Amino acid sequence: DDQTTTTYDIELIPGDGIGPEVVDAALPLIRAVADDHGLAFDITRRDWGTEYYLEQGEMMPEDGVSRLADSDAIFLGAVGHPTVPDHVTLHGLLLPIRKGLDQYICKRPNVLFEGIETPLQGYDAGDIDFVVYRENTEGEYADIGGREHRGFNHETAVQSALFTREGTERIVRAAFEAATERDGHLTSVTKSNAQAHSMVFWDDIVEEVSEDYPSVTVERLLVDAASMDLIRRPHEFDIIVASNLFGDILTDIGAQITGSMGLAPSGNIHPGDENPSMFEPVHGSAPDIVGDGVANPLATVLSWSMLLEDVGEKTAATALWDAVTNQLADGAAPRTPDLGGDATTEAVVDDLRSRL
Amino acid sequence: DDQTTTTYDIELIPGDGIGPEVVDAALPLIRAVADDHGLAFDITRRDWGTEYYLEQGEMMPEDGVSRLADSDAIFLGAVGHPTVPDHVTLHGLLLPIRKGLDQYICKRPNVLFEGIETPLQGYDAGDIDFVVYRENTEGEYADIGGREHRGFNHETAVQSALFTREGTERIVRAAFEAATERDGHLTSVTKSNAQAHSMVFWDDIVEEVSEDYPSVTVERLLVDAASMDLIRRPHEFDIIVASNLFGDILTDIGAQITGSMGLAPSGNIHPGDENPSMFEPVHGSAPDIVGDGVANPLATVLSWSMLLEDVGEKTAATALWDAVTNQLADGAAPRTPDLGGDATTEAVVDDLRSRL
Numbered sequence: 001d002d003q004t005t006t007t008y009d010i011e012l013i014p015g016d017g018i019g020p021e022v023v024d025a026a027l028p029l030i031r032a033v034a035d036d037h038g039l040a041f042d043i044t045r046r047d048w049g050t051e052y053y054l055e056q057g058e059m060m061p062e063d064g065v066s067r068l069a070d071s072d073a074i075f076l077g078a079v080g081h082p083t084v085p086d087h088v089t090l091h092g093l094l095l096p097i098r099k100g101l102d103q104y105i106c107k108r109p110n111v112l113f114e115g116i117e118t119p120l121q122g123y124d125a126g127d128i129d130f131v132v133y134r135e136n137t138e139g140e141y142a143d144i145g146g147r148e149h150r151g152f153n154h155e156t157a158v159q160s161a162l163f164t165r166e167g168t169e170r171i172v173r174a175a176f177e178a179a180t181e182r183d184g185h186l187t188s189v190t191k192s193n194a195q196a197h198s199m200v201f202w203d204d205i206v207e208e209v210s211e212d213y214p215s216v217t218v219e220r221l222l223v224d225a226a227s228m229d230l231i232r233r234p235h236e237f238d239i240i241v242a243s244n245l246f247g248d249i250l251t252d253i254g255a256q257i258t259g260s261m262g263l264a265p266s267g268n269i270h271p272g273d274e275n276p277s278m279f280e281p282v283h284g285s286a287p288d289i290v291g292d293g294v295a296n297p298l299a300t301v302l303s304w305s306m307l308l309e310d311v312g313e314k315t316a317a318t319a320l321w322d323a324v325t326n327q328l329a330d331g332a333a334p335r336t337p338d339l340g341g342d343a344t345t346e347a348v349v350d351d352l353r354s355r356l
Numbered sequence: 357d358d359q360t361t362t363t364y365d366i367e368l369i370p371g372d373g374i375g376p377e378v379v380d381a382a383l384p385l386i387r388a389v390a391d392d393h394g395l396a397f398d399i400t401r402r403d404w405g406t407e408y409y410l411e412q413g414e415m416m417p418e419d420g421v422s423r424l425a426d427s428d429a430i431f432l433g434a435v436g437h438p439t440v441p442d443h444v445t446l447h448g449l450l451l452p453i454r455k456g457l458d459q460y461i462c463k464r465p466n467v468l469f470e471g472i473e474t475p476l477q478g479y480d481a482g483d484i485d486f487v488v489y490r491e492n493t494e495g496e497y498a499d500i501g502g503r504e505h506r507g508f509n510h511e512t513a514v515q516s517a518l519f520t521r522e523g524t525e526r527i528v529r530a531a532f533e534a535a536t537e538r539d540g541h542l543t544s545v546t547k548s549n550a551q552a553h554s555m556v557f558w559d560d561i562v563e564e565v566s567e568d569y570p571s572v573t574v575e576r577l578l579v580d581a582a583s584m585d586l587i588r589r590p591h592e593f594d595i596i597v598a599s600n601l602f603g604d605i606l607t608d609i610g611a612q613i614t615g616s617m618g619l620a621p622s623g624n625i626h627p628g629d630e631n632p633s634m635f636e637p638v639h640g641s642a643p644d645i646v647g648d649g650v651a652n653p654l655a656t657v658l659s660w661s662m663l664l665e666d667v668g669e670k671t672a673a674t675a676l677w678d679a680v681t682n683q684l685a686d687g688a689a690p691r692t693p694d695l696g697g698d699a700t701t702e703a704v705v706d707d708l709r710s711r712l
């Protein structure tokens with residue numbers, strides 16, 4: 001046999017709640033796809049997250065981010081716990097990784113798959129298909145601000161959003177690049193009318209970068225109008241570029257109008273080889289269904305597909321993506337409860353394997 | 357005749373685009389309702405806005421805000437112009453009035469009327485009925501920030517959101533009050549997991565104020581989840597309280613899921629007699645249909661209803677609101693194009709008069 005095997009070093013953080021369930025259920029499928037395409041994954045498992053925190057007082061070891069840095073890619077299940085505040089779980093794990101590894105693109109495809117019902121009237125499979133490029137390291141999530149005069153009448157809190165030229169230019173450029181590879185239509189979402197310090201700067205950068213992409217049509221929307229338009233005319237979007245906060249809101253609306261949070265994959269991407277990118281389902285840790293074995297694994301599987309595409313394994317990525325598309329289109333296939341079925345996580349994954 | 361007439365001093369700013377069209381069309385109806393209820397309006401018309409700006413270099417006179425200050429209420433049509441940047445038109449008129457007259461509550465009802473189709477599947481008239489209490493003077497719209505190193509690689513923009521105890525407490529308290537008069541359910545929307553400086557402060561204030569309203573159930577949602585939930589389960593909301601930016605986004609989603617921007621009224625309210633409140637349709641100046649005579653006047657009429665309620669004329673307010681409800685429920689009644697009809701603004705208002 002003269003097949004060579006390419007091996008990828010993967011850091012796996014199953015995390016909290018249903019994270020480990022979906023991650024572990026998906027692994028045999030992922031290994032099977034790898035086998036089929038002459039690939040192998042060398043997986044290092046990191047049991048970081050809230051359990052780790054409750055024992056160690058921190059969500060991951062102090063040098064956690066640097067331990068991840070040499071891998072080819074990172075896969076994260078979910079983070080969050082009912083009894084530990086979100087700002088602890090997130091600022092202790094998810095956000096430091098995004099920032100520390102400079103994963104400045106949060107890429108989130110929003111696709112209405114065949115077989116999936118949208119809450120919107122009059123939309124069919126294929127009608128909704130756009131990708132959000134969300135800035136992922138600065139903007140409204142910058143850890144700048146404070147709170148003074150606690151408990152007094154003049155108590156005041158300030159939260160500052162930070163936009164740098166490099167930080168803004170590179171996400172805008174990545175979005176323009178993506179638009180040239182799709183339908184050539186880019187929507188930039190801001191709130192320039194009310195946030196003139198930051199958002200007019202963003203608009204100026206979009207204007208500048210657009211000169212390098214004359215074939216891309218550029219549309220500007222205010223975030224309030226964009227939120228409406230995702231409900232009113234989602235079929236008209238192709239690539240959306242937005243700040244950290246606005247991208248967060250728009251991608252959640254995107255997940256909702258395409259039928260389920262259980263289907264939404266995402267990548268936190270640092271382009272190039274310097275740092276690994278991290279892939280994760282958009283859904284959270286879903287404490288209410290932990291242990292029931294019915295968490296939807298599809299967002300995890302689609303996120304693995306994005307990972308494979310990102311490391312250059314396009315064929316394997318497509319095989320995984322197509323298995324999901326195929327399963328969803330098949331009315332007889334097993335589905336988890338969030339999609340109206342009563343199948344287990346495992347049954348869904350087994351069925352996907354049979355479709356490879 | 358021993359009827360006494362109560363006269364209200366109203367400042368009327370028709371503004372830009374379709375603003376004057378809907379405001380002028382609605383006036384005879386408003387006067388008719390006033391007549392019916394022993395009221396009169398003493399209206400001072402202010403031709404401020406973009407035309408004024410193009411002649412005078414400012415959107416309103418320098419002492420504009422103080423000229424409005426002694427009235428009983430202000431009515432605004434719309435602001436915005438295709439050739440003048442939004443941050444000029446808004447920072448020159450709308451926002452200074454909201455801030456200068458300390459109209460700290462932006463109150464926006466979202467109702468799915470009978471006869472109106474929502475873009476969401478499975479919702480009927482009456483299913484959606486919630487009110488957003490949006491903070492209207494500070495938060496993410498504070499004019500704090502700047503931009504340095506223009507054109508250089510290290511160019512940086514900062515936009516700071518400001519939350520004061522007074523500013524936060526009073527909007528939260530107003531929302532709790534409103535909840536006690538409705539279904540006793542309050543949803544507070546933040547992004548505390550990623551914006552810990554400002555939003556944890558907001559959460560703390562909600563917690564404090566909630567102690568005075570033990571009968572109100574409080575739900576906390578992150579803005580991304582709330583945006584989804586307005587699509588997924590809009591029927592479960594009663595009162596929503598949110599910051600300036602989040603309230604802006606949520607009310608636009610609210611207008612969309614209740615069928616039309618053309619139906620959404622709003623009040624910028626300063627409770628008490630010290631300053632007048634300002635009422636305005638949520639829609640903009642709609643440059644694309646200016647002069648066609650087909651702008652939807654219903655958001656304007658509903659905003660007048662809110663004005664009447666605010667000055668204490670509940671019966672007159674209800675008469676106006678009911679005329680609209682009545683017209684929308686009547687399949688044979690005239691409708692403007694945005695609601696699928698081909699009637700003119702005037703025909704719609706005439707029909708409303710016949711329903712008083």
Ligand SMILES: CC(C)[C@H](C(=O)O)[C@@H](O)C(=O)O
Pocket residue numbers: 090248282549550580
């Ligand atoms: C958990 C939270 C900080 C996170 C975010 O807003 O980035 C999540 O909502 C997401 O979209 O990945």
Ligand SMILES: CC(C)[C@H](C(=O)O)[C@@H](O)C(=O)O
Pocket residue numbers: 193194224446604638
């Ligand atoms: C025009 C703009 C500044 C305004 C706002 O965001 O307040 C508008 O969107 C609104 O909601 O009244």
